[in-house]
Amino acid sequence: MTPLPLIGEFLFRATLTVGAPQPVGATRTGDLRIVPVTGGRIEGPALTGEILPGTAADWLRVDPDGTAHMDVRLTVKSAEGHHIFMHYSGIRTAAPEVLARLNAGEAVDPAEYYFRTAIRFETGAAPLAWLNRILAIGIGQRPPSGPTYDVYAVK
Numbered sequence: 001m002t003p004l005p006l007i008g009e010f011l012f013r014a015t016l017t018v019g020a021p022q023p024v025g026a027t028r029t030g031d032l033r034i035v036p037v038t039g040g041r042i043e044g045p046a047l048t049g050e051i052l053p054g055t056a057a058d059w060l061r062v063d064p065d066g067t068a069h070m071d072v073r074l075t076v077k078s079a080e081g082h083h084i085f086m087h088y089s090g091i092r093t094a095a096p097e098v099l100a101r102l103n104a105g106e107a108v109d110p111a112e113y114y115f116r117t118a119i120r121f122e123t124g125a126a127p128l129a130w131l132n133r134i135l136a137i138g139i140g141q142r143p144p145s146g147p148t149y150d151v152y153a154v155k
Contacts, residue, residue, distance in 0.1 A: 012044025090117030
């Protein structure tokens with residue numbers, strides 16, 4: 001049986017700004033940190049808007065080997081004024097020396113680490129209802145300024 005192709009369509013780039021992590025500490029599922037998302041932008045051919053502060057955070061769990069598991073919830077306000085709930089989970093991992101450089105705030109080539117997310121959307125805005133019916137994938141990078149994702153709809 002021939003595998004079906006994986007086809008993606010670029011939707012937008014999301015650039016987030018984040019605040020200081022709020023450490024919860026070692027839990028049964030890893031070291032938990034709540035990282036407030038203080039704002040950001042999404043810009044692309046399918047959607048443009050702003051990430052609203054005060055309604056966004058990452059419940060980040062970090063394994064002993066440094067692998068980070070994201071659980072992010074954002075509210076996006078489109079350029080047309082529509083609100084969209086964006087929720088994603090993901091993984092960021094690399095060799096220990098690469099993670100040390102990322103954690104020190106250094107600029108690290110995204111080719112040196114794995115950073116992927118699975119994204120779902122919810123909105124009541126009729127012009128954006130198509131978002132309710134897709135699964136998207138984010139290819140992430142972590143520059144010193146904050147997380148950035150290129151987001152693709154899986155066709």
